[in-house]
Amino acid sequence: MTSSRNRISKAVIPAAGLGTRFLPATKATPKEMLPVVDKPAIQYVVEEAVTAGLSDVLMITGRNKRPLEDHFDRNYELEEVLRTKGDAAKLTRVQESSDLATMHYVRQGDPRGLGHAVLCAEPHVGDQPFAVLLGDDLIDPRDPLLARMTAVQEEYGGSVIALMEVDPETIHLYGCAAASPTGDDDVVNVADLVEKPTAAEAPSNLAIIGRYVLDPAVFEVLRKTTPGRGGEIQLTDALQALASDPSLGGPVHGVVFRGRRYDTGDRGDYLRAIVRLACEREDLGPDFREWLREYVSKEM
Numbered sequence: 254m255t256s257s258r259n260r261i262s263k264a265v266i267p268a269a270g271l272g273t274r275f276l277p278a279t280k281a282t283p284k285e286m287l288p289v290v291d292k293p294a295i296q297y298v299v300e301e302a303v304t305a306g307l308s309d310v311l312m313i314t315g316r317n318k319r320p321l322e323d324h325f326d327r328n329y330e331l332e333e334v335l336r337t338k339g340d341a342a343k344l345t346r347v348q349e350s351s352d353l354a355t356m357h358y359v360r361q362g363d364p365r366g367l368g369h370a371v372l373c374a375e376p377h378v379g380d381q382p383f384a385v386l387l388g389d390d391l392i393d394p395r396d397p398l399l400a401r402m403t404a405v406q407e408e409y410g411g412s413v414i415a416l417m418e419v420d421p422e423t424i425h426l427y428g429c430a431a432a433s434p435t436g437d438d439d440v441v442n443v444a445d446l447v448e449k450p451t452a453a454e455a456p457s458n459l460a461i462i463g464r465y466v467l468d469p470a471v472f473e474v475l476r477k478t479t480p481g482r483g484g485e486i487q488l489t490d491a492l493q494a495l496a497s498d499p500s501l502g503g504p505v506h507g508v509v510f511r512g513r514r515y516d517t518g519d520r521g522d523y524l525r526a527i528v529r530l531a532c533e534r535e536d537l538g539p540d541f542r543e544w545l546r547e548y549v550s551k552e553m
């Protein structure tokens with residue numbers, strides 16, 4: 254059992270990417286701010302961290318990312334207008350994102366890859382295990398993954414990555430793991446990792462989805478990691494080094510996720526996420542489902 258002093262409390266969210274898949278929407282707006290129903294995608298990710306008990310959040314940002322800081326800060330002017338109008342419901346919605354977590358920001362400067370973004374978190378994280386959440390992956394709030402990963406990290410030590418079985422034809426979009434079973438049904442030993450392999454090179458159809466709980470030894474490894482796929486410093490390559498030599502920072506395990514995940518960095522999946530989450534909302538769902546049923550039967 255780990256003492257409460259060692260409980261994982263910090264989450265790191267890399268958010269420096271340019272979001273070119275969503276141009277022109279992302280020309281002047283960070284992709285993380287695109288709404289999924291009525292909340293920016295990034296708010297779901299911060300809420301996920303907080304729900305898993307991680308209320309200290311560090312965002313790795315870059316140029317043009319100021320709206321992210323504003324979103325998680327107070328907006329006194331708007332609050333005052335809503336208070337004067339007596340609109341308590343909207344006031345609550347405005348305050349939700351600023352009351353959520355203790356937010357910190359650091360700029361990545363040179364965009365040298367995900368591994369480099371994580372390395373920028375070292376001064377803030379220190380020598381405790383910490384979580385990394387990638388903003389493009391949206392995990393359905395009803396399928397908790399991160400809390401399971403922190404529990405697995407506390408039991409097994411080392412680092413823990415989230416894995417999901419994908420269609421082998423799409424494995425080239427992900428980091429891929431060679432894994433073997435443990436005594437736990439949803440936990441695997443990770444022996445090998447390769448970033449974005451071709452279908453022929455892939456050791457399995459287990460893809461890394463954007464959730465990690467990392468031993469701080471990863472920083473030392475990242476410092477020594479040379480640019481990999483795409484000329485970028487890859488987090489997957491650092492995790493491969495940890496997996497192949499547990500003396501560096503403990504073993505690497507995977508939690509196999511079988512819940513609902515949306516890739517909000519992909520336009521088709523982004524639309525699917527909005528439709529599914531809107532259908533399931535208590536306030537919007539009933540009307541929207543009725544409209545959707547009619548639309549599909551008449552127009553499609």
Ligand code: G1P
Nearest residue numbers: 367390426427428461462463489
């Ligand atoms: C990153 C990681 C990759 C992982 C993916 C999950 O890639 O490098 O290993 O599978 O996130 O979304 P990206 O999608 O940022 O290119």
